[in-house]
Every structure is written in structure tokens, then in C-alpha cells.
Amino acid sequence: MTRYGYHCSHEQFSPGDLLAWVRLAEEVGFATASASDHFHPWNERPGQSGFVWSWLGAAMERTRLPFRTVSAPGYRYHPAILAQAGATLSAMYPERLWMALGSGQLLNEGITGLPWPGKSERNARLRECVDVMRALWAGETVTHRGRITVDEAKLYTRPDVPPLVIGAAVSPETARWVGSWADGLITVAGGEPQGLARIVEAFREGGGTGKPVLAQAKIAWGPDEAALRADALAQWGTNLFEGDAPWHLRTPRQFEHAAAFVRADDLDRGITVSTDLGRHAERLRAYADCGVDEITIHQVGRNHPAFLEAFGRHVLPQLA
Numbered sequence: 309m310t311r312y313g314y315h316c317s318h319e320q321f322s323p324g325d326l327l328a329w330v331r332l333a334e335e336v337g338f339a340t341a342s343a344s345d346h347f348h349p350w351n352e353r354p355g356q357s358g359f360v361w362s363w364l365g366a367a368m369e370r371t372r373l374p375f376r377t378v379s380a381p382g383y384r385y386h387p388a389i390l391a392q393a394g395a396t397l398s399a400m401y402p403e404r405l406w407m408a409l410g411s412g413q414l415l416n417e418g419i420t421g422l423p424w425p426g427k428s429e430r431n432a433r434l435r436e437c438v439d440v441m442r443a444l445w446a447g448e449t450v451t452h453r454g455r456i457t458v459d460e461a462k463l464y465t466r467p468d469v470p471p472l473v474i475g476a477a478v479s480p481e482t483a484r485w486v487g488s489w490a491d492g493l494i495t496v497a498g499g500e501p502q503g504l505a506r507i508v509e510a511f512r513e514g515g516g517t518g519k520p521v522l523a524q525a526k527i528a529w530g531p532d533e534a535a536l537r538a539d540a541l542a543q544w545g546t547n548l549f550e551g552d553a554p555w556h557l558r559t560p561r562q563f564e565h566a567a568a569f570v571r572a573d574d575l576d577r578g579i580t581v582s583t584d585l586g587r588h589a590e591r592l593r594a595y596a597d598c599g600v601d602e603i604t605i606h607q608v609g610r611n612h613p614a615f616l617e618a619f620g621r622h623v624l625p626q627l628a
Contacts, residue, residue, distance in 0.1 A: 310596035310603055310627070311339040311340055311601065311602045312339060312592070312602075312605060312624060312627060313333075313338055313339060313340030313341050313342060313373075313604040314329070314330060314333035314340075314341050314342075314604065314616070315343075315344070315604045315605060315606035315607075316329070316330055316341060316342065316363075316367070317608075318345070318346055318356060318358045319344055319346040319349035319350055320349065320354040320543060320608075320610075321356055321610075322356055322358065323363045323366075326343070326363065326367075327363070327366055327367055329613065329616065330367050330370075330371060330373070331371055332616050332617075333616050333620075334371045334372065334373050335620075336616050336619070336620025336621070336624070337620045337624045338605075340374050340376065340602055340604065341367070341375050341376075342377060342378075342522075342524065343360050343363065343364060343375060343377045344360065344377070344378070345360040345361075345379045346360075346415075347419055348559065349560055350544070350547045351545075351546040351560050351563055351564050352560045352561065353542055353543070354543060360379075361393045364377065364397060364405075365397065365400075368397060368400070368401045368404060374403075374404045374405070374406070375404060375405055376408055376494065376602075377407065377408060378408040378409070378410055378476050378494060379407065379408070379410075380409070380411060380412030380413070380416070380417055380434070381437035381441065381456075382412075382433045382434060382437045383412055383417035383418075383422055384416060384417050384419060386456070386458075387437035387438075387440045387441050387458070388440065388450070388458055388463075390407075390437075390441065391440070391441040391445060392465075394470075395445060395465060395470070395471075396465055398467035398469070398471050399465055402467060402469060405471045406471055406472040406491075406492070407471040408474040408475070408522075409438060409474070409475065410475070411427065411430035411431050411433070411434045411476075411555075412430060413555050414555060414556050415554075415557060415560075415563070418558050427482075427552075427555070429455075431482070433455045433456065435489065436452070436455050436456055437456060438473055438489065438490075440452055440456070440458055441473070442470070444461060445466060445467075445470035446470075448462070472491040474491060474493065474494045474522060475489070475490030475492070475494070477493060477494075477507065478496055479507070480506050480507050480510035481510070483508070483510040483514065484510040484511065486514065487512065487513065487514025487516030487519070488514050488515045489515075490516075490519070491519060492516075492520040493507075493508070493516055493519065493520075493521045494521075494522040495521075495524075496523065496524050496526065497525040497526070497595045497600070498526045498577070498578030498579055499577055499578055499579075501594040501595055501597070501598055504598045508521055508598050508599045512599075521599060521601050522600070522602040522603075522604065523595060523598075523604070524603075524604045524605075524606050525580070525592060525595055525603050526578055527579060527580045527582075527588055527591075527605055527606065527607055527608070528540035528575065528580070528581040528582075528607065528608050528609050529583065529609070529615055529618065530609055530614075531583060532583070533583050536581065536609060537572040537575060538572065539609045539611075540572075540575050540579060540581060540609050541570070541571070543608050543609060543610065544575070544579065545567050545574070545575070546560075547578075548570055548574055549566065549567075550577075553566060585618060585619070585623050586626075588619070588623055589622075589623045589626040589627060592605070592623070596627070
């Protein structure tokens with residue numbers, strides 16, 4: 309049975325608000341949670357970028373939920389440090405953390421000043437980092453000199469069961485590659501379910517049969533359609549681009565410039581926007597039918613307490 313979770317968007321909201329809201333999410337019946345790992349926000353209107361690894365300790369202590377987060381090793385994070393972060397949380401909160409790892413975005417990783425290569429080279433760097441992290445979790449002393457360098461690193465605080473490594477992909481090509489090495493897949497669900505189905509199918513074809521599939525569903529819900537669309541556009545209009553643009557823009561201001569001609573109707577390309585809770589339940593069920601084991605719901609608007617109460621009371625029971 310598909311489990312439904314609540315997404316904590318650190319690039320939109322303050323860490324204190326997100327901590328209160330994830331506790332409420334658990335109370336109203338959400339089964340999992342995810343949290344974004346950003347250094348910069350998508351635009352300066354939300355203007356937040358809490359450090360997820362500090363926040364996760366507080367959130368895992370205050371709830372019993374399992375957590376997932378997507379990070380990009382090899383740039384902003386050395387893989388040994390990211391492995392240490394995951395190991396510590398997994399030792400304290402056994403089997404509640406799955407670490408999703410991806411090739412990254414310049415928006416967040418560019419702060420180190422390292423060269424930003426093309427997708428194939430970023431994938432190769434990611435794969436090296438995953439091997440290093442798994443070796444550290446296994447208790448090995450790791451020396452590695454390749455795209456990243458590690459010199460006699462060993463983790464002394466390790467969990468009995470290391471975190472699952474979930475590969476991040478937003479295209480069938482990357483999903484097929486992820487299936488060959490990851491313990492699971494995380495992707496984005498927006499718009500019609502057919503696109504999600506193609507990504508899941510490619511992951512299975514690439515070696516992902518029997519492995520968990522996670523999807524983050526972008527939604528916008530509220531009682532008034534016009535106000536809902538205006539809020540969603542202000543919050544998430546800079547994150548509706550297709551192709552390579554989201555991975556290569558450098559600053560929040562550049563995203564704002566690129567989104568100058570995005571309009572409220574464009575939200576429907578990647579977000580389920582509706583005042584109708586029944587429609588949201590129907591769309592989430594269609595995503596689950598694509599073979600998804602966990603769907604994390606990202607409410608892009610600002611009305612999170614009302615959203616959590618409404619979905620806990622009316623939507624989650626329809627999906628159970």
C-alpha cells in the first residue's frame with residue numbers, strides 16, 4: 309500500500325514553522341516526511357534556506373516519522389561529511405532516514421566555486437561519491453583519488469543498518485541509470501500521471517525491480533481559486549522550467565528573471581492546482597497506480613496548517 313508523506317520546503321519556510329508543521333502532519337495522519345536540502349531558495353520572495361541537517365535532528369526527536377532528503381555529494385558536501393551526517397542520525401534514530409542523492413543544481417552547489425560540468429560528468433561524480441559513502445558506512449578506511457579525493461577516512465559512529473541510498477531522477481534516462489546502483493528511486497510527480505509512469509518503468513528496466521519508488525507530488529490547495537493561483541505563482545513560479553535551465557541557473561535573482569513571463573495558467577504544467585479535495589485525492593491515487601510506494605505531498609502555497617488539517621481529515625482517508 310502506498311504511504312503518503314508531508315514535504316518540508318526549507319527554501320520557502322522558516323525552520324521553526326516547518327518543525328511545528330511536521331509535528332502537525334504526524335498528528336493528522338501523514339506516514340512519512342521529506343525535507344529539502346538547499347543553500348539558496350528558488351526566488352527571494354520566500355527567501356529561506358535553513359540547514360536541513362541541523363533541522364533533521366530536531367524533527368526526528370520531536371516525531372516518530374521516517375524522513376527522506378535529497379542531497380548532492382561532491383560539491384557543497386564532501387561525501388565523507390555527508391556519510392557522517394547520515395550515519396549519526398541513523399545511529400540515533402534507527403532505520404528512519406533514507407538518503408536520496410542526486411547530481412545537484414548550480415543554484416546550491418555553485419557556492420564552492422568548483423567547475424560545473426555537464427550532466428554525464430556530474431553523474432560520474434555522484435557515482436564515485438556513493439561508493440565512498442557506502443564504504444564508510446561499512447566500516448572501511450577509505451582512500452580514494454578520482455573526481456573526489458578521500459584520504460584515510462573512517463567513520464567510528466555507525467548505525468547497525470546504514471541509510472538506504474535513494475537515487476534522484478527527473479527523466480527516464482537518469483531513472484534507468486539509477487536503477488543499476490541505487491536502493492530506490494525518488495522523482496517528481498506533477499501534471500499528468502503518464503510522465504511519472506515512464507520514469508518508474510525506466511527505473512524498473514534499469515535494475516530497479518523490487519526496489520522502493522518515491523515521488524514528490526506538487527499540489528496547491530486552498531478555498532479560493534484566484535487567491536490560490538496567485539499564492540502558488542508567487543511561491544513556485546520560478547520552478548516551472550523544463551529542460552536544462554533549472555540545473556544551470558546560478559542565483560535566485562536569475563530564476564526570477566527567467567520566470568518573468570510565467571503566468572498562473574502555467575502552474576498546471578507541474579502542479580495539481582485545485583480547491584477540490586476530491587480532485588487531489590483522485591490525482592494522488594493515479595500517481596500511486598504508477599507503481600509508487602511513497603508519495604510525499606508538497607503544498608507549494610503558504611497555508612500549511614489549513615492544508616494539513618484538510619488533507620488529514622478528507623484526503624488521507626480516501627487514499628487509505
